[in-house]
Amino acid sequence: MSAAPVLSEPEAGAPAPRSRAARVLRGALPYVLALxxxxxxxxxxxxxxxxxxxxxxxxxxxxSFRTDFGFTExxxxxxxxxxxxxxxxxxxxxxxxxxxxxxxxxxxxTAAAGVGIVYAELPTGVLLPLVxxxxxxxxxxxxxxxxxxxxxxxxxxxxxxxxxxxxxxxxLDYAATEVWSDPAAGVxxxxxxxxxxxxxxxxxxxxxxxxxxxxALVTLATIVVTRRTAAGxxxxxxxxxxxxxxxxxxxxERVAVVALVIGGALGGxxxxxxxxxxxxxxxxxxxxxxxxxxxxxGLIARGSAVWVPVVAFGIAVLEVGASSMQRTVGVPAxxxxxxxxxxxxxxxxxxxxxxxxxxxxA
Amino acid sequence: MSGVSKSFGPVRALVDADLELAGGEVHGLxxxxxxxxxxxxxxxxxxxxxxxGEIRVDGREVHVRSPRDAIDLGIGMVHQHLLQVSTYSVVxxxxxxxxxxxxxxxxxxxRRIGELSDRFGLAVDPRARTDRLSVGARQRVEILKVLYRxxxxxxxxxxxxxxxxxxxxxxxASLREIVAExxxxxxxxxxxxxxxxxxxxxxxxxxxxxxxxxxxxxxDATGLASLMVGEPxxxxxxxxxxxxxxxxxxxGAAPGAEPxxxxxxxxxxxxxxxxxxNDQGVPAVHGVDLAVGAGEVLGVAGVAGNGQVELxxxxxxxxxVHGGAVSVDGADLAGGPTxxxxxxxxAYVPEDRHRDGILGAASVTENLLLGSQRSxxxxxxxxxxWRRVREHARTTIDRYEIKTPGPDAPAGNxxxxxxxxxxxxxxFERQPAVLVLxxxxxxxxxxxxRFVYDxxxxxxxxxxxxxxxxxxxxxxxxxxxRIVVLYSGRVVxxxxxxxxxxxxxxxxxxxxxxxxx
Numbered sequence: 001m002s003a004a005p006v007l008s009e010p011e012a013g014a015p016a017p018r019s020r021a022a023r024v025l026r027g028a029l030p031y032v033l034a035l036x037x038x039x040x041x042x043x044x045x046x047x048x049x050x051x052x053x054x055x056x057x058x059x060x061x062x063x064s065f066r067t068d069f070g071f072t073e074x075x076x077x078x079x080x081x082x083x084x085x086x087x088x089x090x091x092x093x094x095x096x097x098x099x100x101x102x103x104x105x106x107x108x109x110t111a112a113a114g115v116g117i118v119y120a121e122l123p124t125g126v127l128l129p130l131v132x133x134x135x136x137x138x139x140x141x142x143x144x145x146x147x148x149x150x151x152x153x154x155x156x157x158x159x160x161x162x163x164x165x166x167x168x169x170x171x172l173d174y175a176a177t178e179v180w181s182d183p184a185a186g187v188x189x190x191x192x193x194x195x196x197x198x199x200x201x202x203x204x205x206x207x208x209x210x211x212x213x214x215x216a217l218v219t220l221a222t223i224v225v226t227r228r229t230a231a232g233x234x235x236x237x238x239x240x241x242x243x244x245x246x247x248x249x250x251x252x253e254r255v256a257v258v259a260l261v262i263g264g265a266l267g268g269x270x271x272x273x274x275x276x277x278x279x280x281x282x283x284x285x286x287x288x289x290x291x292x293x294x295x296x297x298g299l300i301a302r303g304s305a306v307w308v309p310v311v312a313f314g315i316a317v318l319e320v321g322a323s324s325m326q327r328t329v330g331v332p333a334x335x336x337x338x339x340x341x342x343x344x345x346x347x348x349x350x351x352x353x354x355x356x357x358x359x360x361x362a
Numbered sequence: 363m364s365g366v367s368k369s370f371g372p373v374r375a376l377v378d379a380d381l382e383l384a385g386g387e388v389h390g391l392x393x394x395x396x397x398x399x400x401x402x403x404x405x406x407x408x409x410x411x412x413x414x415g416e417i418r419v420d421g422r423e424v425h426v427r428s429p430r431d432a433i434d435l436g437i438g439m440v441h442q443h444l445l446q447v448s449t450y451s452v453v454x455x456x457x458x459x460x461x462x463x464x465x466x467x468x469x470x471x472x473r474r475i476g477e478l479s480d481r482f483g484l485a486v487d488p489r490a491r492t493d494r495l496s497v498g499a500r501q502r503v504e505i506l507k508v509l510y511r512x513x514x515x516x517x518x519x520x521x522x523x524x525x526x527x528x529x530x531x532x533x534x535a536s537l538r539e540i541v542a543e544x545x546x547x548x549x550x551x552x553x554x555x556x557x558x559x560x561x562x563x564x565x566x567x568x569x570x571x572x573x574x575x576x577x578x579x580x581x582d583a584t585g586l587a588s589l590m591v592g593e594p595x596x597x598x599x600x601x602x603x604x605x606x607x608x609x610x611x612x613x614g615a616a617p618g619a620e621p622x623x624x625x626x627x628x629x630x631x632x633x634x635x636x637x638x639x640n641d642q643g644v645p646a647v648h649g650v651d652l653a654v655g656a657g658e659v660l661g662v663a664g665v666a667g668n669g670q671v672e673l674x675x676x677x678x679x680x681x682x683v684h685g686g687a688v689s690v691d692g693a694d695l696a697g698g699p700t701x702x703x704x705x706x707x708x709a710y711v712p713e714d715r716h717r718d719g720i721l722g723a724a725s726v727t728e729n730l731l732l733g734s735q736r737s738x739x740x741x742x743x744x745x746x747x748w749r750r751v752r753e754h755a756r757t758t759i760d761r762y763e764i765k766t767p768g769p770d771a772p773a774g775n776x777x778x779x780x781x782x783x784x785x786x787x788x789x790f791e792r793q794p795a796v797l798v799l800x801x802x803x804x805x806x807x808x809x810x811x812r813f814v815y816d817x818x819x820x821x822x823x824x825x826x827x828x829x830x831x832x833x834x835x836x837x838x839x840x841x842x843x844r845i846v847v848l849y850s851g852r853v854v855x856x857x858x859x860x861x862x863x864x865x866x867x868x869x870x871x872x873x874x875x876x877x878x879x
Contacts, residue, residue, distance in 0.1 A: 056444060106529060130573050224745070225777075227746040228748070229744065229745055230559055230735040230736050230741065230746060232726070233731065233735045234735060234745060235726070236724070236728075237721055237728075237732055237735075238726050240721040240722070241717075241720070241721045241722060241723075243717055243718050244717075244718055244719060244720055244732070245721070245732070246680065246700060247678065247680050247700065247710060247718050247719075248700075248704070248732045248733035249699075249700045249701035249703075249704040249733050250700075250701075250733075251699060251700075251701070302564050
């Protein structure tokens with residue numbers, strides 16, 4: 001169950017084209033094709049549903065850039081999407097699948113909200129770091145359970161992380177209805193955290209919460225660690241060829257355990273930022289479909305920490321455009337999920353076709 | 363089968379190979395690793411398509427495009443690695459791929475399997491779950507599967523590797539029953555004694571060709587062993603020696619035959635009572651003792667499948683040591699993680715360089731860094747200093763003459779010889795105290811072979827303890843100061859330089875004689 005087909009660079013193995021420009025063009029071609037094809041197919045579906053596809057796409061693609069509100073909304077969505085995508089791609093580099101992003105996000109949010117409520121009186125300088133650390137630690141514990149079972153007993157991490165998602169729903173539900181319940185909220189939600197736990201906005205109004213800086217920092221750190229440190233090198237080596245890595249002294253299983261735990265930490269951080277920056281509390285349904293989108297982003301970016309934030313921005317644009325499209329054109333917002341899935345499917349398909357062509361040419 | 367040729371890229375696995383199988387015989391197919399035995403049978407079974415050649419069944423030319431074609435023609439094969447669905451019952455595994463599905467079908471199938479297993483002495487419970495069975499019983503299931511489909515030709519690829527002596531006896535009794543009913547058996551093996559015990563005729567393969575076929579009654583262990591191992595001065599090996607400028611193998615004048623600089627009395631590598639299991643959890647090395655001094659090259663001879671891989675990986679700290687001790691310069695390493703072995707100065711050149719030696723998709727530079735990524739010389743302020751890594755890679759590429767489009771080219775695209783240079787470069791840059799090599803020149807051209815030999819000499823001169831595990835007796839005679847022979851996971855004999863007799867070694871390798879070592 002190697003992740004190699006997903007992570008392999010499209011040009012690897014193929015004879016190198018002559019110029020750099022040609023190589024870039026060849027590398028970009030599958031992405032352009034996948035995008036165009038996804039929109040063409042989605043356009044046909046929208047037209048078949050009786051809506052105007054041109055108008056729908058115009059709304060999807062421009063909402064984020066036409067209004068301040070749209071742009072803020074896009075950046076706000078970018079934060080959890082990027083963090084969950086990295087939480088997926090870091091373990092993926094060693095061929096392990098963290099499908100527990102939403103569970104890690106929810107326990108992170110619950111822990112963050114808990115700390116923010118219990119110590120509501122503390123000043124920002126103390127409480128805010130505490131809240132974020134609590135979220136990260138909860139994510140670490142949550143992924144740590146799956147990582148321990150994987151490292152110690154060989155339990156498949158896909159199963160354990162997915163199943164822990166279901167447990168996390170109940171953890172949040174318990175906190176939101178029994179421990180810190182806020183009956184006035186209308187949905188299952190905790191009370192609001194103390195003022196000291198709320199992240200300040202930057203810019204605006206409307207502003208983006210300062211957690212975006214933290215997410216950018218984490219992305220940068222991920223890039224530096226994977227590319228410039230011995231640990232990152234071991235991570236990539238263990239993923240490329242576990243046998244050769246092991247023979248050369250890398251403890252592949254330990255690397256995988258650590259990678260999964262780090263993935264959990266990022267999920268927990270995403271949860272804490274949603275509490276501190278967006279909702280001011282933990283509430284049911286706050287995980288949206290970040291897990292699914294995170295996986296899609298990670299796969300479209302082919303596991304590259306450099307491309308994850310870029311792809312995450314694109315997906316955030318589509319997501320924000322989707323609700324606007326539903327309001328103005330009437331096309332269900334779920335249509336966008338179909339587009340996102342189609343992009344990924346066409347991208348993977350283009351890999352298969354490119355592989356076949358290369359083999360035929362050889 | 364006649365005139366069968368098959369190449370994998372530049373490697374010619376089969377060169378105009380032929381084989382004739384009579385009805386109702388057990389036909390032995392012997393030869394060293396890479397001789398083409400398994401490849402030839404995979405062609406027969408439709409797993410590989412031959413580049414040329416023809417296959418005739420009962421005089422009629424046939425085209426076997428897939429195992430399904432082979433089965434339709436009555437040809438069945440049991441592979442060394444059993445291919446079964448482990449959670450299925452025996453019956454389900456047997457009928458898998460046949461048209462006998464359905465519940466009623468299963469009951470009838472179970473009855474037939476019971477009959478077959480009674481008739482041929484292949485004891486197995488048809489309702490048992492496959493993963494609960496022993497390796498021997500799972501192999502019986504595979505044979506039943508072939509018989510159930512009405513095969514008239516049964517190919518067994520090294521069937522005795524994981525069997526106990528009792529199970530081997532049982533298997534042989536069953537094979538006798540099977541050929542008594544006019545089914546033919548091809549028995550691929552490395553083990554002379556077993557081949558002589560069961561086969562009616564024996565074909566010897568070498569370098570992708572069938573060398574000869576002999577009647578069982580017309581040969582004996584010594585004769586067969588020397589056929590398998592080859593004459594000490596076959597045309598090909600003397601060619602190699604001449605091309606390498608080494609003179610006749612064993613001649614005192616050749617540079618390779620110079621005695622090692624006085625090996626120091628203290629052993630750098632000591633192995634005592636080493637027990638190692640194979641991937642199936644079956645002991646493959648049983649209590650091996652070795653001692654290798656500084657500047658000494660110890661050769662380990664033996665036919666493949668006698669515990670070499672397990673021994674090599676245990677000595678390299680890659681495979682778990684189940685019993686005994688391995689110490690380097692006095693420090694016991696058994697049970698420690700691989701990185702501690704590396705730190706102690708153990709370097710390993712694995713047999714399968716593509717699978718175990720390199721990160722195929724990573725660059726040559728990264729591959730040269732592998733294993734040294736934590737060393738202080740490549741780090742600055744906690745980060746990897748890629749400039750220094752690349753500089754070092756460039757000089758290493760020059761020094762070891764690794765032919766690559768550049769330091770950033772993927773290592774997997776290099777030729778076999780250059781991959782081996784890369785693996786050796788990485789091993790040597792660590793200034794090893796102990797060097798473990800397994801079949802380091804297999805598949806290499808003369809230039810690269812020579813390169814490997816020079817590096818081994820260099821390591822020896824530097825005071826390194828070298829363990830050279832090889833199936834090539836010429837190579838061992840050339841490089842080793844001492845040769846031990848491994849058979850069935852035990853050291854069955856030892857010879858010192860000047861006392862290398864290919865026939866005597868061949869007999870030891872084939873397990874024909876054992877001597878107290």
